[in-house]
Amino acid sequence: MSGVPTRIGRYTVARELGSGGMGEVYLAYTPAGDLVAVKVIRNDKLDPLTRARFEKEALIARTVIGTNRVARFLDADPYADRPWLAMEYVAGRTLLACVDSDGLLPLPLVASLGALLAEGLSAVHSAGLLHRDLKPQNVILGDDGPMIIDFGLGAFMDASQETLSHSGMIIGTVRCMPPEQAGGHPQVSPAADVYALGTVLLYAAARHYPYDGSRWEAIAAQVTNAEIAPDLSGVPAPLVPLLESMLAHAPEERPTLQVVSDACARVLSDSGTTPAAARLALIAHTNGGGASSAPGEPLTVSFEKLIHEQADRIEHDEPASPLDDPARVSQAEADESEPDPDEPEVLLPEPAPGSKTRNDPPKPGAARGRPPASKRIADELRALYAADPVL
Numbered sequence: 001m002s003g004v005p006t007r008i009g010r011y012t013v014a015r016e017l018g019s020g021g022m023g024e025v026y027l028a029y030t031p032a033g034d035l036v037a038v039k040v041i042r043n044d045k046l047d048p049l050t051r052a053r054f055e056k057e058a059l060i061a062r063t064v065i066g067t068n069r070v071a072r073f074l075d076a077d078p079y080a081d082r083p084w085l086a087m088e089y090v091a092g093r094t095l096l097a098c099v100d101s102d103g104l105l106p107l108p109l110v111a112s113l114g115a116l117l118a119e120g121l122s123a124v125h126s127a128g129l130l131h132r133d134l135k136p137q138n139v140i141l142g143d144d145g146p147m148i149i150d151f152g153l154g155a156f157m158d159a160s161q162e163t164l165s166h167s168g169m170i171i172g173t174v175r176c177m178p179p180e181q182a183g184g185h186p187q188v189s190p191a192a193d194v195y196a197l198g199t200v201l202l203y204a205a206a207r208h209y210p211y212d213g214s215r216w217e218a219i220a221a222q223v224t225n226a227e228i229a230p231d232l233s234g235v236p237a238p239l240v241p242l243l244e245s246m247l248a249h250a251p252e253e254r255p256t257l258q259v260v261s262d263a264c265a266r267v268l269s270d271s272g273t274t275p276a277a278a279r280l281a282l283i284a285h286t287n288g289g290g291a292s293s294a295p296g297e298p299l300t301v302s303f304e305k306l307i308h309e310q311a312d313r314i315e316h317d318e319p320a321s322p323l324d325d326p327a328r329v330s331q332a333e334a335d336e337s338e339p340d341p342d343e344p345e346v347l348l349p350e351p352a353p354g355s356k357t358r359n360d361p362p363k364p365g366a367a368r369g370r371p372p373a374s375k376r377i378a379d380e381l382r383a384l385y386a387a388d389p390v391l
Helices: 048-061 095-102 107-126 161-167 190-206 216-223 237-246 257-270 275-287 301-316 373-385
Strands: 011-019 023-029 035-041 073-077 084-088 139-142 145-148
Touching: 011 035, 048 073, 095 139, 095 190, 095 275, 107 145, 107 190, 107 237, 107 257, 107 275, 139 275, 145 275, 190 237, 190 257, 237 257, 257 275
Parallel strands: none
Antiparallel strands: 011 023, 023 035, 035 084, 073 084, 139 145
16 A cells, blocks of 8 residues: 555544554544554465454454453444455554663563453454464553453454465464464464463563564474473562463463463462452552542552552662653554565564663763652542542
């Protein structure tokens, strides 16, 4: 597609958000003025079977209920010259951008992230669908917590056996895909999403993937080799057993999403906090304290403890909060650059930037008189909780 279209279906296009291996994504408006994200699929992804599967999954995707963790599916046209789907637009930073710029998430926040995303994926699976391409770029950290995006593209991530065996293509992000998918088996189970969630939590906790390399072939060879264990270096000890099980080579050896949720809840309990308090702390840490809370609800002791732990970590070890970053990263970062035309269609995340600034000393005279980001986050959260319950 050359240039930015003015309309896609009934939506008026405002601008391009990004492009990747699957196509382009645009910020657009409904006729009433609501923001949506519209994804247009590349022509080389199309065939009658794929269009039919897309139509089927689009109809099912509208039925996903019971979660606030998945960007809502709004509309689609699988039989347009270039199929498109419209999703709820989620403003915020990707998990990848957050970790790369601000550093690792503390243990309770990783556990909160895991519980929330597992709950979202459970709703998707209950509708009979899979995500098939969960990765740090597809998790947006917005004002209400983490949201899974690009749900609904499963039809394009799961080709038929005939198509796959004849073309030899591997569709997905190889650093985050399970062995069965990396090995070229198109018909995957919910255990594939469990594995991908494990890679997301690993990146949040340790800022690396279970397998890595300079080229996708080398990574895929490691992923599909049962003798090579995933790299869990840097993972906090309480999370290691859970991630080991989620990243198990055999699908049947991975836990269910309910087991993942229960394990994350135990980590939160052992950390002295509750799921509700941990979610608020996760929002404060990644999004500047835009949490919604019940008016007049007091801060719990465990939440105060989390605030102080974050304050100490940010002021001594980690970079400043995203509150200090004037440029808020949008959903566009969820899309990656086009793959090398000489390679199979494998979507690889951008290489993580160097971490040399992680422990750099502050520059002389920098931000004097400005309260630490962690203190401002804590003050804003306390102000939220101090709201008059009568109002």
